[in-house]
Ligand SMILES: Nc1ncnc2c1ncn2[C@@H]1O[C@H](COP(=O)(O)OP(=O)(O)O)[C@@H](O)[C@H]1O
């Protein structure tokens with residue numbers, strides 16, 4: 358196995374950075390944060406005046422945001438409005454041009470508790486399913502422990518028994534399940550999902566929404582999903598943010614019981630309100 362290639366793929370596919378390898382220890386060594394941690398396995402997010410520019414092009418215009426631990430947030434907005442840019446900043450893959458980002462009140466060294474999942478599963482075709490999941494483990498562990506962690510993550514996503522398969526024999530939905538297992542295997546406190554279900558057929562998409570929701574309920578991490586699909590946002594999120602003109606233009610609480618029933622008129626009303634605002638973007 359080419360370890361360098363694997364590490365590189367792990368970095369680009371799932372890891373924010375290896376720079377914060379000790380961040381979990383670092384975080385728990387602080388009184389206030391260990392208290393948060395004892396209450397919730399989900400991270401707190403605090404953004405103050407976050408600006409991101411690419412050359413002359415200013416994409417994010419000063420975002421202020423507070424997210425409570427364990428909240429499920431959905432971000433919607435027109436294509437090109439900066440949704441992926443914001444997720445990359447939260448993952449620590451890029452830095453703001455101005456302003457500050459704190460995860461669990463830490464302004465640096467938090468990347469290790471964050472995982473990012475994309476629309477494409479980004480699996481390593483020459484590695485079996487189990488090894489692809491192990492790529493998500495950052496800390497050194499012995500082989501048996503790695504296998505066990507990967508096995509448990511595969512059980513979580515309903516793929517037990519598929520560990521020895523090659524990615525090529527899996528369906529699109531199954532590949533996304535492997536990508537989800539790879540993101541979950543390190544027990545992130547913040548899971549970022551950038552249009553993770555966008556390439557799936559309608560039925561598989563609904564199944565995956567249910568899976569993401571049940572794993573989130575079970576684990577209690579903070580989740581942020583970017584989606585084009587407003588009904589998906591209403592089905593999953595506690596809170597929906599609409600990005601427009603580099604700012605949070607709408608911040609809507611979705612206070613509906615779970616699991617949410619499709620066709621619920623209250624969900625339809627929220628969806629209508631967001632779509633109406635989206636059309637004015
Ligand atoms: N690395 C980059 N260099 C230059 N421009 C970028 C870069 N990343 C994103 N952009 C620009 O920032 C804007 C927002 O992009 P993005 O965050 O990907 O939008 P969204 O995910 O909402 O569709 C786009 O105009 C895009 O071209």
Ligand SMILES: [Mg+2]
Nearest residue numbers: 440441442551
């Ligand atoms: Mg995007």
